[in-house]
Amino acid sequence: MSEAQDKATIVVFSGELDRALAAFNIATTAASMGMEVTMFFTFWGLNVVAKEGARGSGRSPLQRMLGLVNRGGARRLRLSRLDMLGGGRAAMKKLMRAYRMPSLEEMMAMARELGVRFIACTTSMALMGLGESDFIPEVDEFAGAATYVEEASRSAINLFI
Amino acid sequence: MKADRTLDCVGLYCPMPIVKTSQEIREMGEGEVLEVIADDKGIKSDMPAWCSKTGNECLSIEERDGEFHVFVRKKG
Numbered sequence: 001m002s003e004a005q006d007k008a009t010i011v012v013f014s015g016e017l018d019r020a021l022a023a024f025n026i027a028t029t030a031a032s033m034g035m036e037v038t039m040f041f042t043f044w045g046l047n048v049v050a051k052e053g054a055r056g057s058g059r060s061p062l063q064r065m066l067g068l069v070n071r072g073g074a075r076r077l078r079l080s081r082l083d084m085l086g087g088g089r090a091a092m093k094k095l096m097r098a099y100r101m102p103s104l105e106e107m108m109a110m111a112r113e114l115g116v117r118f119i120a121c122t123t124s125m126a127l128m129g130l131g132e133s134d135f136i137p138e139v140d141e142f143a144g145a146a147t148y149v150e151e152a153s154r155s156a157i158n159l160f161i
Numbered sequence: 162m163k164a165d166r167t168l169d170c171v172g173l174y175c176p177m178p179i180v181k182t183s184q185e186i187r188e189m190g191e192g193e194v195l196e197v198i199a200d201d202k203g204i205k206s207d208m209p210a211w212c213s214k215t216g217n218e219c220l221s222i223e224e225r226d227g228e229f230h231v232f233v234r235k236k237g
Contacts, residue, residue, distance in 0.1 A: 028176045028180055029176040032182070034215050
């Protein structure tokens with residue numbers, strides 16, 4: 001890739017399909033425009049980069065309960081509106097295919113090819129009882145807020161999605 | 162206008178035409194011209210924006226039968 005002129009940082013807080021698509025759309029575009037892009041996945045956003053079906057298995061019964069209802073995996077994400085127990089999601093995915101729009105999984109692979117870095121938040125991981133092995137191998141780093149703030153302070157674009 | 166390469170993005174939407182353009186341009190030589198054909202009208206604004214950010218030159222945008230032919234010269 002050409003030398004990065006400046007940086008873009010995106011916090012992916014949400015674990016919903018539509019919001020994740022918006023985040024990756026901007027990430028891949030910024031990377032295509034020569035920017036160095038870092039995505040920080042935190043809280044529900046961890047589900048985007050968690051392995052398919054990954055679930056919390058911490059010491060607390062509350063973490064295990066959360067793990068039962070909150071499974072990871074980009075393919076499993078719901079829509080933020082009109083998900084309708086998966087019906088809306090399926091319809092949206094069908095519509096996206098009809099319009100030859102890349103799926104979230106394809107967007108993620110494209111982001112990696114373009115050099116976008118993925119960082120998972122260790123504090124949210126601890127809270128949800130997730131370990132490093134619960135994440136897809138594309139995650140470059142496991143870090144905290146200081147890493148994000150340092151990168152964001154050098155970024156021309158900084159988004160919270 | 163004559164192009165060294167043509168990239169067909171008809172039927173593709175944001176961010177694909179821009180991502181594909183950046184990948185195609187990387188393979189090309191300095192000063193060569195790429196013709197991008199797209200039917201998403203966002204390209205009229207997006208390609209000049211991409212060029213302005215990356216230092217490549219947006220030579221012209223021609224509209225023919227609902228398709229946009231965009232000519233981009235790779236920076237030398």
